[in-house]
Amino acid sequence: MFFQRFxxxxxxxxxxxxxxxxTLIYARGKGIVLDEPSVVAIRQDRGPGGPKAIExxxxxxxxxLGRTPQNITAIRPMRDGVIADFHVTEKMLQHFIRQVHESxxxxxxxxxxxxxxxxxxxxxxxxxxxxxAGAGARKVYLIEEPMAxxxxxxxxxxxxRGSMVLDIGGGTSxxxxxxxxxxxxxxxxxxxxxxxxxxxxxxxxxxxGILIGEATAERIxxxxxxxxxxxxxxxxxxxxxxxxxxxxxxxxxxSNEILEAxxxxxxxxxxxxKTALEQTPPELGADVAExxxxxxxxxxxxxxxxxxxxxxxxxxxxxxxxxxxxxxxGGGRVLELIDEHGGDFLAVE
Amino acid sequence: xxxxNITANDESTADELIHQQxxxxxxxxxxxxxAYTVLEVAxxxxxxxxxxxxxxxxxxxxxxxxxxxxxxxxxxxxxxxxPGDEIVAAYNQxxxxxxxxxxxxxxxxxQRSSRDSGVKLITYSLIGAGFVLLFFWWSQTDxxxxxxxxxxxxxxxxxxxxxxxxxxxxxADDIFQPEPELLTVAQPEISSEITEAVEVAPDVExxxxxxxxxxxxxxxxxxxxxxxxxxxxxxxxxxxxxxxVMETTSESxxxxxxxxxxxxxxxxxxxxxxxxxxxxxxxxxxxxxAPSISIQVNDMPVDITGYTRKNNIAHVSIDDAAIxxxxxxxxxxxxxxxxxxxxxxxxxxxx
Numbered sequence: 001m002f003f004q005r006f007x008x009x010x011x012x013x014x015x016x017x018x019x020x021x022x023t024l025i026y027a028r029g030k031g032i033v034l035d036e037p038s039v040v041a042i043r044q045d046r047g048p049g050g051p052k053a054i055e056x057x058x059x060x061x062x063x064x065l066g067r068t069p070q071n072i073t074a075i076r077p078m079r080d081g082v083i084a085d086f087h088v089t090e091k092m093l094q095h096f097i098r099q100v101h102e103s104x105x106x107x108x109x110x111x112x113x114x115x116x117x118x119x120x121x122x123x124x125x126x127x128x129x130x131x132x133a134g135a136g137a138r139k140v141y142l143i144e145e146p147m148a149x150x151x152x153x154x155x156x157x158x159x160x161r162g163s164m165v166l167d168i169g170g171g172t173s174x175x176x177x178x179x180x181x182x183x184x185x186x187x188x189x190x191x192x193x194x195x196x197x198x199x200x201x202x203x204x205x206x207x208x209g210i211l212i213g214e215a216t217a218e219r220i221x222x223x224x225x226x227x228x229x230x231x232x233x234x235x236x237x238x239x240x241x242x243x244x245x246x247x248x249x250x251x252x253x254x255s256n257e258i259l260e261a262x263x264x265x266x267x268x269x270x271x272x273x274k275t276a277l278e279q280t281p282p283e284l285g286a287d288v289a290e291x292x293x294x295x296x297x298x299x300x301x302x303x304x305x306x307x308x309x310x311x312x313x314x315x316x317x318x319x320x321x322x323x324x325x326x327x328x329x330g331g332g333r334v335l336e337l338i339d340e341h342g343g344d345f346l347a348v349e
Numbered sequence: 350x351x352x353x354n355i356t357a358n359d360e361s362t363a364d365e366l367i368h369q370q371x372x373x374x375x376x377x378x379x380x381x382x383x384a385y386t387v388l389e390v391a392x393x394x395x396x397x398x399x400x401x402x403x404x405x406x407x408x409x410x411x412x413x414x415x416x417x418x419x420x421x422x423x424x425x426x427x428x429x430x431x432p433g434d435e436i437v438a439a440y441n442q443x444x445x446x447x448x449x450x451x452x453x454x455x456x457x458x459x460q461r462s463s464r465d466s467g468v469k470l471i472t473y474s475l476i477g478a479g480f481v482l483l484f485f486w487w488s489q490t491d492x493x494x495x496x497x498x499x500x501x502x503x504x505x506x507x508x509x510x511x512x513x514x515x516x517x518x519x520x521a522d523d524i525f526q527p528e529p530e531l532l533t534v535a536q537p538e539i540s541s542e543i544t545e546a547v548e549v550a551p552d553v554e555x556x557x558x559x560x561x562x563x564x565x566x567x568x569x570x571x572x573x574x575x576x577x578x579x580x581x582x583x584x585x586x587x588x589x590x591x592x593x594v595m596e597t598t599s600e601s602x603x604x605x606x607x608x609x610x611x612x613x614x615x616x617x618x619x620x621x622x623x624x625x626x627x628x629x630x631x632x633x634x635x636x637x638x639a640p641s642i643s644i645q646v647n648d649m650p651v652d653i654t655g656y657t658r659k660n661n662i663a664h665v666s667i668d669d670a671a672i673x674x675x676x677x678x679x680x681x682x683x684x685x686x687x688x689x690x691x692x693x694x695x696x697x698x699x700x
Contacts, residue, residue: 154416290397291413292420306424316395318420 011101011110011138015331017148018093018114018128020078021170021193021298023058024325025100026332032325033100037062038170040092041074057095066213080190081117081145081172082124086131093135112137113331113338117172118144119188141346143334145169145327146176146186149296152330153320157181162284163291166273166309167327168299170194173269175276177284185279189272193299195265196221203261204240208251212240221302224255227266228304228311262302270312277313292316296326372422372439373407379429380405394424401425409444418444589629593667594645596623601638608632618642631668639663 013028018038025034036058043055055072056064064074077088101108112132116125125142132140149167150157157163157178167174170193176186197217204212212220216238224234234255242249273293277285292315295306301324306317320326334346380390387405391398403411404421412418419437426433589607597618605614607628614626626632636642639657643650646667657663 154414156414291417292395294416294420310395314395316421316424318417318424320416321419 011108013111013113013332013335014097014100014137015113015148015328015335016093016096016115016132017145017325017328017331018078018089019170019298019327020076020081020172022324023092023096024328025096026325026328027100028332028335031332032328034096035325036096038078038092039065039074039076040088041068041072042088043072045071054091054095057092065215079171081169081188081192082120083127083131086127090131090134093132097135097137107136109136109138111139111141111335113141113143113335115145115148115327115331116142117169117188118146118174118176118183118186119172119190141335141338143331143346144174144176144183144186145172146174147178147183148327148330148334149174149320150176150178150294150330151333152326152328153294153296153323155294161291162280162287164276164280164288164293166269166293166295166297166300168192168269168295168297168305169327170298173272173297173299175272177276177280177288179284179287184281184284185276187272187276187279189268191265191268191272192297193218193221195268196225196262196299196302199263199265200225200258200261203257204238204253205243207257208240209243210240210249210251211243212238216240220253220258221262224253225258225262226255226303227259227262228307229256229259230304266305266308270309273309273313277315289315292318294318294320296320296323298324371407372436372443373405375431375436375439376422376425376429377405379431383429385429390425390428393428394421396421407443415441415444589627591628591630591632592647593626593628593632594623594648595626596643596645597621597641598643599638599641601636601641603637603642604635606633631666634663634665634667636663636665637661639665 012030015026015028017024017026021038023034023036023038024032027033039061040057041055041061041064042052044050044052055061056074061074064072065076066074068074075085075088077083077085077092083089097108097110097112101110114128114132116128120128129140129142146165146167147157150163150165153165155163155165155178158181160180162184163178165174165176165178171190172188173191174186174188177184197214200217200220201212201214204210204217220236220238224236226234235252236254237250237252239248239250241247277288280288293309293313295309295317300306300319306319309315309317322329338346380387387398387401390396391401394401400412400421402408404418404425409418412421418440422437422440423433426436593605593613595603595618597620599620601618603614603616603618604612605626605628606612608631609629610633611628613628613632614624618624630646632646634644636653638661639653640661642653644653644665644667645651651665651667653663653665653667656665
């Protein structure tokens with residue numbers, strides 16, 4: 001106990017956005033110190049049942065996704081915002097925590113604040129807590145993602161006014177109405193960047209009879225993905241395997257096709273927002289209508305998503321600054337506030 | 350086409366105006382150039398007309414929190430095809446980024462880190478205190494048991510140097526027993542011979558003679574015989590007749606014990622004094638500043654330079670052996686040593 005506190009002196013307080021797609025770590029007093037994909041490549045030699053070893057983490061492992069030989073599997077240990085593979089998540093967290101404490105002589109033992117989706121069950125929260133503790137954290141705090149996102153976006157969460165935040169992550173989208181440091185209403189839908197990719201993959205297969213990989217789908221999404229029909233038409237040339245011929249073929253996609261491909265997940269998000277507005281108490285709803293909805297998370301970088309939500313809800317929708325890091329930064333602020341106010345913001349298990 | 354020209358012109362004016370920190374004017378001019386009305390913009394951005402006007406006239410008080418306003422400006426700039434980031438930067442210059450809404454950042458107790466000056470100070474002072482304690486302990490032990498231990502060792506070495514030749518000649522089996530009992534037995538023998546030769550300390554002879562008479566029975570008895578005379582002496586004569594005179598040239602802490610471990614002297618010797626003590630030899634003397642002390646035993650000067658350690662501490666057992674040594678050195682009678690030991694041996698064998 002004492003030794004842990006001593007080791008804690010050599011560690012930074014960390015706020016971790018343990019996302020499905022990316023893991024971000026904010027170190028107190030230093031800012032964002034790590035931004036890596038939540039991907040781990042595992043090597044298993046000597047066939048099934050053989051010894052397992054971690055081959056790569058983060059960016060390096062992500063490059064291996066879909067390109068691995070038999071003895072290596074690149075996996076994403078998080079699914080839909082929660083842990084899918086406990087041990088791998090633990091190893092990954094351990095690696096990332098050490099990575100941000102490069103210079104430390106002792107094994108780091110930081111206080112860690114981790115964001116959980118507000119839809120996560122008790123078991124899923126417990127799993128996240130345990131895996132962080134197993135990764136060497138001295139103390140683990142959990143916070144609900146929309147809360148951290150709102151704080152990170154700089155919204156006045158402590159005022160007695162309703163603020164609505166929509167955080168579109170890799171695996172989940174969270175919508176919440178916050179007032180007086182607390183969540184009044186929150187909802188989580190398991191739609192996020194991954195679902196967009198899946199939508200593109202299935203659209204291409206359905207309409208072109210061509211199979212593309214996740215990485216290609218993600219590239220298409222980043223380059224020409226849009227959520228609202230725009231004036232200009234963007235095009236991209238991609239290569240995939242023709243299902244009928246079995247041979248890789250090159251073809252061209254345009255932004256309108258991608259818009260069509262993304263319709264289903266986008267509709268899911270829009271209806272979640274609409275439901276949230278319906279469920280919000282009228283006074284807070286009026287506040288939201290006056291000031292608008294704030295968009296955070298990597299998913300909100302899809303072109304014209306704010307436009308779509310504006311048209312669908314009739315409310316002002318604004319993008320937060322640096323939406324990708326909002327959650328981690330917000331968590332970092334909460335870590336500072338824990339010392340000052342106690343854990344008003346923290347999620348209960 | 351006309352729209353593009355307008356925006357191009359606006360961008361050039363925007364750069365100039367940004368320096369004047371008038372974000373509202375840029376927006377207003379661009380809107381008028383693009384022939385939008387405030388109502389149309391409000392419709393488009395789903396904002397109220399008041400907010401659009403507040404934006405255009407840079408009325409920061411009428412605008413909501415910075416996050417929202419930045420978002421409005423970006424949306425507005427995108428609608429007018431202006432560089433949003435630059436206008437937001439201009440807004441940020443005008444509007445101080447007040448984040449107290451999230452709780453005061455001032456006075457937040459930072460996490461204790463090893464790099465904090467306070468923690469550093471405590472660490473260094475603890476380490477310093479550790480060193481001081483270590484030094485203190487070392488210096489203490491150096492004066493007490495360590496000095497004693499080394500001093501004893503030196504005594505033993507010195508005494509055995511004198512005695513070993515005799516023991517060699519006595520019995521091979523019992524030689525390697527550097528026990529003090531053997532030595533105390535052996536010492537008086539030498540002294541007896543020396544006193545015969547020098548005729549200085551006749552008092553010491555009395556006891557050793559008795560021992561020598563007992564010795565021939567066996568070596569074991571010699572060992573046993575040793576304490577007996579001590580007992581006799583301590584019982585009959587707690588104060589011996591040997592006279593120790595010490596003269597000092599500077600201060601020195603000194604401790605003197607006689608053969609019965611009676612402490613004769615235990616204090617600081619003052620500078621330039623002469624101290625005279627009477628007791629039973631051998632004397633065990635500890636000196637804190639040995640070079641400043643000259644010693645005489647029974648009016649014979651004793652050379653203690655060989656016993657003085659680097660830090661001027663000396664632990665000397667001045668018995669007759671030491672006197673012998675000093676006498677030998679002073680009178681150059683080294684050549685007689687084998688003869689003395691021979692006679693010794695002869696005595697032993699005869700007895």
